[in-house]
Amino acid sequence: MAGEISDVVNALIDNVDQVIRGKRHQIRLALCCLLTEGHLLLDDVPGTGKTSLAKAIANSIAGDWKRVQFTPDLLPTDITGVMIYDQRSGQFTFREGPVFANVLIGDEINRGSPKTQSALLEVMEERQVTADGTSRPVPRPFFVIATQNPRDFQGTFPLPDVQLDRFALRLTLGYADEATEVSILEGSNRAQRSEELRAVTDTDVLDRTIAAIDDITVAHSIHEYIVRIAGATRNHSDLRLGVSTRGTLALLRISRAYAATDDREFVTPDDVKSLVAPVFGHRVALSAEAELRGVTIDALLADIADSIPVPRTSGA
Structure with a gap:
């Protein structure tokens, strides 16, 4: 497949x-x-x-x-x-x-x-x-x-x-x-x-x-990983707008496609992490204070993704 x-x-x-x-x-x-x-x-x-x-x-x-x-x-x-x-x-x-x-x-x-x-x-x-x-x-x-x-x-x-x-x-x-x-x-x-x-x-x-x-197989821990990353955007002090549920669904689906194009039958945490910026970047908005400090969305999302513990999956 x-x-x-x-x-x-x-x-x-x-x-x-x-x-x-x-x-x-x-x-x-x-x-x-x-x-x-x-x-x-x-x-x-x-x-x-x-x-x-x-x-x-x-x-x-x-x-x-x-x-x-x-x-x-x-x-x-x-x-x-x-x-x-x-x-x-x-x-x-x-x-x-x-x-x-x-x-x-x-x-x-x-x-x-x-x-x-x-x-x-x-x-x-x-x-x-x-x-x-x-x-x-x-x-x-x-x-x-x-x-x-x-x-x-x-x-x-x-x-x-x-x-x-x-x-x-x-x-x-x-x-x-x-x-x-x-x-x-x-x-x-x-x-x-x-x-x-x-x-x-x-x-x-x-x-x-x-x-x-x-x-394409997605472990329960991967679903939790996606939701935790999205949840962190909704509660971050530098963001006035977090990721919607539509955004988490998009990340899940594109992670599946990304794994399949790598000839794999399962999604890994690395798939999810590499797609956070292109899938979430246009869905979040910086607060006025963050913009004044020169914060960038891609850098902020990278920090958020790094702060969420990576789940261990069996891969199958």
Whole structure:
């Protein structure tokens, strides 16, 4: 089972790596998020490959994908769809928006207005869109891959906490290292474009893989370990907002996927600990006093994870 999942993920990583060079670990984390049918937030400065990664993942899957460029004048119905009056029938019909796809890429999501951002709340959580009193399911599997620029950039509207909590994982790609960037420049004339990637899996395989990940073994002590880490964020004096139960569920699911991509049938404490920052980092908020002292969320989460006793598990 884990071997089959690992084969699917390795094929996807090799494919995406043709476009996003030198970021295999980040690609693996992104795929772990998607293989649990979670949603992915790519948060970084412009030009680091956020949109290219999103498009490369979408093109690697033989399913429908749509892209929405968020701008201040984008309307909620531009995403979810709109009721249109049909003069022939004299009735209103629903015209589906781009959200009705297997993969929705929301480019620069924090450039959209808060009202437009909120159009994704229902579909990200419930996999459906309600319009004119009727709920319409979106295709499954369904993933949102959103990119955003840092909050201090001009023309951005920070995502509210309730929407951030719907993203299972937040990743920062960072700048390429020197050797990788030199190789990118030297091969720029023949560089692989994300649009040229061939699909290496399809939605049927993804459905089976998502179902198989639920069979990865998780010891009771691992469940307790996750809850204790989350509990520590809720009672920490430097945090005004702790991790929700949705966050603990996301950490559990992605830990399962992370173990499976390592060709293991069980989750270890190290899996959990290595995923605390990308899964919890966007769900917590520093207090004003902590921000003034220069505390960073990643460093604080690392201290919290280190303070929780690591459980001993049999591994099987």
